[in-house]
Amino acid sequence: MRTTPSAAEFFEEYVRARAAGLTRVAYLLTGDAHLADDLVQATLIEVAARWERILAGGDPEPYVRTVLYRKHLSWRRRHRREALPTGDLPEPAGPDISGRVTTAVAVRAALAALAPKQRAVLVLRYFEDLTESQAARVLGVTVGTVRSQTRDALARLRKIAPELTDAVEVVRR
Missing domain, CATH: 1.10.10.10 (Winged helix-like DNA-binding domain superfamily/Winged helix DNA-binding domain)
Known part of the structure; x- marks a missing residue:
């Protein structure tokens, strides 16, 4: 019987523990729930490929954050001509x-x-x-x-x- 969890098990545990927090940060960066989900998913895909090396360096959180922020900035550079959110908010449906x-x-x-x-x-x-x-x-x-x-x-x-x-x-x- 194995007593130490595999890198894949550590990754699954990390994703379960941090996915919601990463998605909140990604939402603040993108302003769009769907883009935030895409950003987190792309980040986790990139990180998963290097997970064993990341674990060897200690705490994976700083590395994952760095990938998330840099990936956001590179997405923004690449997609500058896409539709941008407007400053106009729709009228509220009900009272404040x-x-x-x-x-x-x-x-x-x-x-x-x-x-x-x-x-x-x-x-x-x-x-x-x-x-x-x-x-x-x-x-x-x-x-x-x-x-x-x-x-x-x-x-x-x-x-x-x-x-x-x-x-x-x-x-x-």
Whole structure:
């Protein structure tokens, strides 16, 4: 009888444990549930091919995140001419039942208006709670680039979504 799980079993366990979290991050990056699922699937396919080597390096999470973020950026570069989400939201079907929902919609629309790298930096820094150096490592850029992208993204958010100013000010602190 085998006592140690195989790499494939470790991969299955990892996917079960992290798929929902990766999909949430991918949704924040893409702004589309279907694209988020596709991004996670493409990421996991790429990672599965190298899983034994990834496990040999220790914790697979940083590697998987790096693949996810970089794959998102490369998809955006490749598909720039595709339809882009508009800033116009449809009229709500019913009454506004929650300020949280309104804020969430405004945040999604504002994130969709940012450049892909700016969006990735904000998600890494404020949703994933990574440091500047960790975010730089994930994206394969310098810490200075992370700082400037963060600064520019927050300034753009203040300009395009003034209703989120309080949220942006909390993020800056």
